[in-house]
Amino acid sequence: MEKRYVIGIDFGTESGRVVIADVEQGGELASHATLYRHGTIVEKLPGSGKALGQDWALQHPDDYREVLKQSVREVLRISGVRPEQVIGIGVDFTSCTILPVDAKGQPLCVQERYRNEPHAYVKLWKHHAAQEEANRINEWAKESGETFLARYGGKSSSEWMVAKVWQVLNEAPEIYQAAYRFVEAGDWIVQQLTGNWVRSNCSAGYKAFWHKQDGYPPRQFFKQLDPRLEDLTDTKLAGDVLPLGTRAGELSAEAAQLTGLCPGTAVAVATIDAHAGVAGSGAVRSGQMVMAMGTSLCLLVLSHNEVSVEGVSGVVEDGMITGLYGYEAGQPAVGDLFGWYCDQAVPGYVQEAAAKEGVSVHTWLEQRAAELKPGQHGLMAVDWWNGNRSVLEDADLSGLIVGLTLQTKPPEIYRALLESTAFGTRKIMEAFEEAGVHVNEIFACGGLPKRNRLFMQIYADVTGREIKIAAAAETTALGAAIHGAVAAGTERGGYPDLAAAAIQMAKVREETFRPIPENVAVYDDLYRQYIRLHDVFGRGGLVMKELKRIKRKLSNHSE
């Protein structure tokens, strides 16, 4: 049989990455990234310059089409694989990233009449301006006695589908009316590739309250939330919800022209980017956990059992691997937090020194921070630069560093920031253990394990656990490709299910990160201090929320 290949397309926060993988051997034959030209739109709309409110984060869908156009062709060119040898395509996307589209699937924001309307654009996962709507969903779920939020750690997030769609309805009812559908960006890409309107059980399950047995919450729930939302799930969120690995359709002639692939190639149901890291790391068994470490950090745990876990983002049956419950929890600013420090807060002399040595500011700081012993800097940071998405689930919380003195140096702060995210992860891991979801094996994937060794060692030391590293450089894209191999099916030379495909196609590196006992002891002590700050500022004190309220009030006045 001729060699067969699959393509995985990973839409991250800053760029889209495409890999091509050998169906039998796995790994990555070639990869290519296309940066989003518009990036993340946080201050004003492109073109008109219309100002956005606080906590907004938009993207432009043309950037995603550019990834399909550029990077798919590039991996074919680099690898020398012929289009007819590609049997399947898989797509993963950050989530909950949504957009309003018309009946043909055209995004409203590219239509002339809606170009200046912020609500017509893609709302990126980290758009946090729907916190009020999320709060009202939480209050109403409690009052109405609906129990579905128990699967989401008891709280809905401002990042998710219903809060975001409701914000559109509240602030731009004409856009809500004009939208034929609100779709997850991953499902939209699948629609663009195949012409089919299909929703993924992964994003519907984790981000839109959909449940394998119960479907969406009852109409009555939405009606009492807001009478205008009564038919939301039958209209704007309509579409068959299909399980991961299913074939969503075949590549249309138009999409074949766009990508350079053959019409008829199998296209898988989309998955969430972090969740694709599960297959991409080959972690397919109960008790295995994957840490998808990039802009944010997602912890993904597989289990035979469904229980309630404090602060979990969601638990979905078949949400990562068929036949298992997949738990997701995480932190919304990890790489982004380190990026903020390098871009916004380091003094000029650090940037100059890094440039002189020909390394990134991250690497310059990492090298110096690695010379410090745990606890030596006397600092403690709390990692809520983009709110808290775990046990506190509150986008209004913000960052904190204590212990600063006139002697504090940038590498010390950098190290404290790396540590703060590891403490946040340990807190989540403890919540899993307390709920009886046991983790026996940990894998790391995403952009950070390959970029920052100190970061990885700190995670091993703070958690006291060995961490295996997924071998693929673009693990999530490989995970998406694995979904493509399953969508192709055995009749086209693919695999029968995700577990079989992942075991064959995904590998881990030989080198692992192991905890260093003397560091573990110091970090145990420091973690207790982290928890004190976590509880004082997160559970009890209102300082951060009040600061946010005052800022919101002032920015509303100045608009």
Ligand SMILES: Nc1ncnc2c1ncn2[C@@H]1O[C@H](COP(=O)(O)OP(=O)(O)O)[C@@H](O)[C@H]1O
């Ligand atoms: N050497 C580094 N150490 C720590 N963080 C880094 C380093 N280089 C880049 N980053 C951060 O990594 C993040 C990008 O992660 P990546 O996994 O590549 O993308 P995505 O999250 O979009 O999938 C950015 O937030 C950036 O600030």
Ligand SMILES: O=C(CO)[C@H](O)[C@H](O)COP(=O)(O)O
């Ligand atoms: O919420 C998510 C997963 O459920 C987002 O997709 C994720 O947090 C953003 O991912 P990345 O850090 O890879 O850009």
